[in-house]
Amino acid sequence: MSYTVRMTENELIEACLSENRLAQKILYDRYSSAMYTLAYRVTNNFELAQDVLQEAFIKVFKSLGQFRRESTLGAWIKTIVVRTALSKIRREPVSVELDQITTGNLIDWSNHLDVEYLEKAIQSLPAGYRAIFVLIEVEGYSHKEAADSLGISVGTSKSQLFYAKKRLREKITELLDV
Amino acid sequence: MEYRELNRNTLERAIRELPGYTPEQELWTAIEAQLELEAQDKQLRIATHQLPLYSPPPQAWGKISSELEQKPKLRKLWTRPVLAIAATIFGVILSVGVWLYFSEDTGAQMVLHTTEMLDVTGFEGDWDADEQDIAMVVSMVEKMPENENLNSLKTELKELNEAKAVLTHTMSQYGKDADLIRRLSKIERERSKIVKQMAAEI
Numbered sequence: 001m002s003y004t005v006r007m008t009e010n011e012l013i014e015a016c017l018s019e020n021r022l023a024q025k026i027l028y029d030r031y032s033s034a035m036y037t038l039a040y041r042v043t044n045n046f047e048l049a050q051d052v053l054q055e056a057f058i059k060v061f062k063s064l065g066q067f068r069r070e071s072t073l074g075a076w077i078k079t080i081v082v083r084t085a086l087s088k089i090r091r092e093p094v095s096v097e098l099d100q101i102t103t104g105n106l107i108d109w110s111n112h113l114d115v116e117y118l119e120k121a122i123q124s125l126p127a128g129y130r131a132i133f134v135l136i137e138v139e140g141y142s143h144k145e146a147a148d149s150l151g152i153s154v155g156t157s158k159s160q161l162f163y164a165k166k167r168l169r170e171k172i173t174e175l176l177d178v
Numbered sequence: 179m180e181y182r183e184l185n186r187n188t189l190e191r192a193i194r195e196l197p198g199y200t201p202e203q204e205l206w207t208a209i210e211a212q213l214e215l216e217a218q219d220k221q222l223r224i225a226t227h228q229l230p231l232y233s234p235p236p237q238a239w240g241k242i243s244s245e246l247e248q249k250p251k252l253r254k255l256w257t258r259p260v261l262a263i264a265a266t267i268f269g270v271i272l273s274v275g276v277w278l279y280f281s282e283d284t285g286a287q288m289v290l291h292t293t294e295m296l297d298v299t300g301f302e303g304d305w306d307a308d309e310q311d312i313a314m315v316v317s318m319v320e321k322m323p324e325n326e327n328l329n330s331l332k333t334e335l336k337e338l339n340e341a342k343a344v345l346t347h348t349m350s351q352y353g354k355d356a357d358l359i360r361r362l363s364k365i366e367r368e369r370s371k372i373v374k375q376m377a378a379e380i
Binding site for chain 1: 180181182183184185186188189191192193195196197198199200201202205206208209210212213216217
C-alpha cells in the first residue's frame with residue numbers, strides 16, 4: 001500500500017492502465033477535491049458536481065490510454081472535468097443582461113475583498129459568465145483555451161469576462177451594503 | 179475589449195483563498211461499481227468475440243441452390259393498389275354469387291361420393307376352425323375304395339393345403355397383408371368346396 005502511494009505519476013498511469021483498482025483509487029484521491037471544486041464552481045450545484053465528477057473520472061479511466069503526456073495528468077483531467085461540467089450547464093441560456101450592467105471600462109476591486117462575498121458573487125453569476133470567469137481567472141485558462149472549451153470566439157470570451165467581472169463587482173458591493 | 183482593473187491583486191488574493199470542496203465518500207464507491215460493470219462488459223465483449231463459428235454442412239448450399247432453381251420467381255400481382263382493390267371487389271362478387279346460387283331451391287339433387295378404405299385385417303377368419311371336420315372327412319375318404327373323382331378331389335385338396343401353408347408362412351414372416359388375406363380366403367372357400375364334394379362321395 002505505502003509503495004503504491006509513493007508511486008510516480010507515470011507508475012500510477014501504468015498501473016491504472018492495467019486496471020489496478022487500488023491505483024485508480026489513489027489517482028482519484030489525488031485529484032478528486034480539486035476536480036470536485038472545479039465542477040462545483042462551473043455548475044454552481046453540489047449534486048451536479050458529483051455527477052460531473054463521477055462521469056469525468058469514468059472517462060479518465062476509460063481513455064487514459066489516449067493521454068499523450070503533453071501536459072500534466074492534472075491538466076488533462078481538468079480538461080475532461082471542465083468539458084463534462086460545461087456539457088451539463090450548456091442548456092441553460094447564457095443571459096447577457098447588458099442593460100443591468102453599468103457602463104464604463106474601469107473595475108475597482110478596492111483594497112480588500114472578502115472571500116466569502118466573492119464566493120457568493122461567483123455563485124450568483126449567470127452560467128456563461130461564471131464559466132468564463134472560473135476558467136480564466138480561477139483556473140488560469142487563456143482566452144483561447146476558454147473559448148475552445150466553451151465553443152465561442154476569443155473576442156466573445158474577452159467581452160464576456162469583462163461583463164462577468166463588472167457583474168461580480170456590483171454583486172460584491174450589493175452584499176457589502178446589506 | 180479594453181478595460182482597466184484597479185487593485186487587481188486584491189481579486190487575485192481572494193481567488194487564491196477561495197475554499198475547496200471535497201466530494202462525498204460514497205462517490206468513489208459509485209465510480210468503482212461503474213468501473214466494475216465496465217470491466218464485466220469488457221469481459222463479456224471479449225468472450226462474445228471468442229465464441230466459436232460454425233459452418234453449415236456442405237449439402238446445405240446444394241439444397242438451397244436446387245430449391246432456388248426449382249421455384250420460379252413469383253411475380254407480385256397485387257403491387258398496384260388499383261389491382262388489389264379490383265381483385266378484392268371481384269372476390270366479394272364471386273362469393274356472393276356462389277352463396278346466392280346454392281341458397282336457391284333449384285330442385286337439383288346433389289350426389290356425394292366418398293371412398294373409404296376398409297381395413298380388412300380386422301375381418302380375418304379363424305382359418306383352422308374347420309380343420310378337425312376336414313380331417314375327419316379326409317380320413318373317411320381314405321378308407322373308401324379309390325376312384326378317379328375322389329383321386330382328383332384328393333389331389334386338388336392337397337394342392338390347396340400346400341398353397342394355404344405357403345400363404346400362412348408368408349403372413350407369419352411379413353405380416354397380414356390385405357392381399358394375402360384375400361387369397362387365403364379364396365383358398366379356404368375352395369377347400370370347403372372340395373371337402374363338401376368329398377363328403378358327397380361318402
